[in-house]
Amino acid sequence: MKLDEVYLQESIFPFIFPQDSWISPNEVTIPSIYAIPASFYDGNNPKIRVMHDDIDLKLHCIRLNVRFGIRIFNDVNPRFTFVVDASFRLCEVLDKCDVHVKKRYAECGGDSKWKPVVNRDYQNICLQLKARVLDDDIVEWETKIEIDHNGIYTNQRVEYSNFDSKELERLFIPGMYVDAFFSFDTFDTKKAGINLVVDKLIIYH
Numbered sequence: 001m002k003l004d005e006v007y008l009q010e011s012i013f014p015f016i017f018p019q020d021s022w023i024s025p026n027e028v029t030i031p032s033i034y035a036i037p038a039s040f041y042d043g044n045n046p047k048i049r050v051m052h053d054d055i056d057l058k059l060h061c062i063r064l065n066v067r068f069g070i071r072i073f074n075d076v077n078p079r080f081t082f083v084v085d086a087s088f089r090l091c092e093v094l095d096k097c098d099v100h101v102k103k104r105y106a107e108c109g110g111d112s113k114w115k116p117v118v119n120r121d122y123q124n125i126c127l128q129l130k131a132r133v134l135d136d137d138i139v140e141w142e143t144k145i146e147i148d149h150n151g152i153y154t155n156q157r158v159e160y161s162n163f164d165s166k167e168l169e170r171l172f173i174p175g176m177y178v179d180a181f182f183s184f185d186t187f188d189t190k191k192a193g194i195n196l197v198v199d200k201l202i203i204y205h
Contacts, residue, residue, distance in 0.1 A: 021058055022058045022059060022060035022181045023052075023057075023058070023059065023060060024059070024060055024061065024062075025059060025061065025087065025089045025090045025092075025093045026089060028052060028057070028059075028093045029052070029053070030092070030093070030096050032052050032053045033050070033051070033052050033057065033093070033096050033097055033100060034051050034100055035048050035049065035050055035051065035097070035100040035101045035103070035104040036048070036049050036051060036104065037049070037104065037108050045110065045188035045192075046105060046108035046109060046110050046186075046188070047185075047186050048101045048104050048105055048108070048186045049184070050097050050100070050101060050184040050194075056183065056184075057097070057183075057184060058181065058182070058183045058184075058199075059090075059093070059180075059181075059182055059183075060179070060180070060181050061087075061090060061179070061180050061182075062179045063177045063178075063179065063204075064084040064085065064086075064177065064178050064179070064180055065084060065085045065175070065176075065177055066082060066083070066084055066172055066173065066174050066175065066176050066177070066178060067083045067084060067085055067122070067124050067174060068082060068083040068174060069082055069168070069169050069172040069173060069174055070082050070168040070169060070171075070172045072168070079128060079131070080128065080129040080131055080141070080168070081126050081127065081128045081129070082126070082127055082129075082172050083119075083124050083125070083126050083127075084124060084125060084127060084178065084180070085122075085123065085124050086118060086123055086124055086125045088123075090125070091118050091120075091123060091125075094117050094118050094125065094194075094196075095116075095117075095118055097117065097184065097194065098116055098117045098118070098193075098194060101184075101186060101194055102114050105186065105188075105192060110188060110192055112188050112189075112190070112191055112192035113190075113191050113192070114191065114192055114193060115191040115192065115193035116193070117193060117194040117196065125196060126196065127180055127182060127196050127197075127198050128195050128196060128197050128198065129141060129142075129143040129198055129201075130142035130143045130197060130198065130199070131143075143198045143199065143200065143201055144199065144200045144201070145171075145200075145201050145202075145203065146200075146201070146202045146203070147171075147202075147203045147205060148202060148203065148204045148205065149205055171203060172203075176203065176204060176205065177204045178201055178202060178203050178204065179201070179202035179204075180198050180200075180201055181198065181199050181200040181201070182196045182197055182198045182199060183196075183197050183199060184196065184197070185197050
């Protein structure tokens, strides 16, 4: 992958991402989780919001072990995903979210086969980075990233026009650890389910 631009600057995440916007799985009250229809559809597909105590649920998980590195799906909307191991508590929270969202999805008319958010065979989950297509087919990676090099943090923003998994593999190495701040989205293509979309990521190299 050819990098068009790489910006390294002092981290400003504490101002962009107030820590109280995200909560840890241990702070989640399971009975307070529920799902409601979003105010918009993705085409004809219902979109569902995951709620906790009457606000959108956003989770912050620390020291997640990367099981599988970046996979690139270069279709209509480019997607970048990687797999991490999940704690028992995180799985418990996500399983409950899955139950509520699946039920609400069906009530809104969705009929695609449901894909569970947790892979229970291996107790891991798939996280998705944010990306969007700009003019001239340039793809911008929107997830805010901090890289920890022995306690030194940098804020890195990457723009590129050509997909090359080799370049991304240098950032996402199996066995390394990440802190992830992620929110919930729903998808409905050949299957339906929950996407865990990463807003901010700290990579420990």
